[in-house]
Amino acid sequence: xxxxxxxDILRAxxxxxxxxxxxxxxxxxxxxWLEHASATEDYLGFSDVIFPLFLFIVGLSIPFAIRNRKASxxxxxxxxxxxxxxxxxxxxxxxxMVNYETAHHESIAxxxxxxxxxxxxxxxxxxxxxxxxxxxxKQYVLARLTGLLLLIILVFxxxxxxxxxxxxxxxWWGILGLIGWAYLVNALVHLWxxxxxxxxxxxxxxxxxxxxxxxxxILQQPTGMLSYFSVIYQGSIPAFTAAGVLAGMIMDQQSNRxxxxxxxxxxxxxxxxxxYGIAFKPIWGISKIQATPAWVGIxxxxxxxxTAILYIISDMMRQTNWAKIIMPAxxxxxxxxxxxxxxxxxxxxxxxxxxQELNRGFVGLLVSLGFALGVVLFTGWMERKNYKLKI
Numbered sequence: 001x002x003x004x005x006x007x008d009i010l011r012a013x014x015x016x017x018x019x020x021x022x023x024x025x026x027x028x029x030x031x032x033w034l035e036h037a038s039a040t041e042d043y044l045g046f047s048d049v050i051f052p053l054f055l056f057i058v059g060l061s062i063p064f065a066i067r068n069r070k071a072s073x074x075x076x077x078x079x080x081x082x083x084x085x086x087x088x089x090x091x092x093x094x095x096x097m098v099n100y101e102t103a104h105h106e107s108i109a110x111x112x113x114x115x116x117x118x119x120x121x122x123x124x125x126x127x128x129x130x131x132x133x134x135x136x137x138k139q140y141v142l143a144r145l146t147g148l149l150l151l152i153i154l155v156f157x158x159x160x161x162x163x164x165x166x167x168x169x170x171x172w173w174g175i176l177g178l179i180g181w182a183y184l185v186n187a188l189v190h191l192w193x194x195x196x197x198x199x200x201x202x203x204x205x206x207x208x209x210x211x212x213x214x215x216x217x218i219l220q221q222p223t224g225m226l227s228y229f230s231v232i233y234q235g236s237i238p239a240f241t242a243a244g245v246l247a248g249m250i251m252d253q254q255s256n257r258x259x260x261x262x263x264x265x266x267x268x269x270x271x272x273x274x275x276y277g278i279a280f281k282p283i284w285g286i287s288k289i290q291a292t293p294a295w296v297g298i299x300x301x302x303x304x305x306x307t308a309i310l311y312i313i314s315d316m317m318r319q320t321n322w323a324k325i326i327m328p329a330x331x332x333x334x335x336x337x338x339x340x341x342x343x344x345x346x347x348x349x350x351x352x353x354x355x356q357e358l359n360r361g362f363v364g365l366l367v368s369l370g371f372a373l374g375v376v377l378f379t380g381w382m383e384r385k386n387y388k389l390k391i
Contacts (some may be wrong), residue, residue: 007064011308011329014054015330016049020372021036023372027360034046041363044286093176104164117346122340126151129390130143182237203242211236215284279294329379335389
């Protein structure tokens with residue numbers, strides 16, 4: 001099967017933009033249309049589209065990843081175990097990242113920012129793909145044990161909340177944790193159904209239906225232990241990934257020879273989702289934080305349409321050189337995502353700031369864009385040296 005380049009480019013472009021928009025907190029006078037909308041606004045900012053696109057891409061990759069593992073001889077049990085371990089890893093990293101956000105600086109030995117820096121270091125040590133690195137087996141086993149021990153120590157050192165009285169807890173799952181839940185349910189269903197079209201479409205419909213029912217008040221919010229599974233129960237987050245799985249299966253049918261029919265189906269699905277989202281906007285508005293059906297529908301539509309556009313450019317027209325500079329963000333995505341978790345704590349620990357003129361308005365946006373590109377290029381350098389995170 002020929003590799004579909006559009007998927008790698010869309011993943012790279014989305015991660016590059018995610019690094020960029022996540023840096024907006026360092027800027028002032030950012031245009032409103034670029035920022036996240038607030039929880040009470042009926043509004044969709046550019047930043048509000050990036051995370052749904054990434055969830056969509058997670059789904060896009062699932063059919064190809066499972067097929068490739070089966071082709072290499074892995075059994076359904078082995079693949080299922082890999083899916084569960086991968087999801088749990090994302091949940092664990094997500095919980096640590098969320099607790100870093102709510103850490104109480106004065107109550108933690110060494111301060112919040114040292115804790116965050118050590119957390120990022122532990123993640124690198126524990127989940128680096130050491131087998132492909134220059135390290136010997138003894139060295140990388142020691143590195144992983146060090147990372148695990150460091151995470152355990154960080155749990156005991158942690159103090160959070162307004163007064164530093166709280167230990168670590170799941171306030172929410174964080175970006176990586178939400179990805180973990182969406183990946184878990186969609187990948188397992190795709191594996192066990194053997195890519196059954198009816199079930200894949202049904203999952204897409206069910207998750208969108210759950211999103212609607214959750215906002216209608218018909219579904220009560222889960223309590224107790226069930227609240228840990230609320231991401232799945234509420235439907236909106238896994239709905240994006242289910243849409244990606246559907247798009248991936250459609251593209252997989254024509255992976256040997258790009259076909260215009262694939263584009264047409266993706267465009268029709270995209271337009272249909274846009275209509276669905278626009279239709280629900282007058283009812284509950286559009287909000288990322290509230291995860292309204294309009295947000296789900298419109299961002300899913302954008303996902304389908306972006307996939308179709310990049311499929312035409314990269315796989316049908318064979319125009320890919322323009323994306324080479326950002327491709328490390330698509331091939332070493334988790335590594336790219338983690339780099340800022342080193343930069344931002346160091347930024348707080350070192351008393352150095354750029355002149356305010358470089359952190360404001362249009363100039364600030366360009367500097368921030370340069371930072372995102374620098375992260376991607378550094379990720380590429382690490383990848384060439386065979387240092388790459390892999391869960």
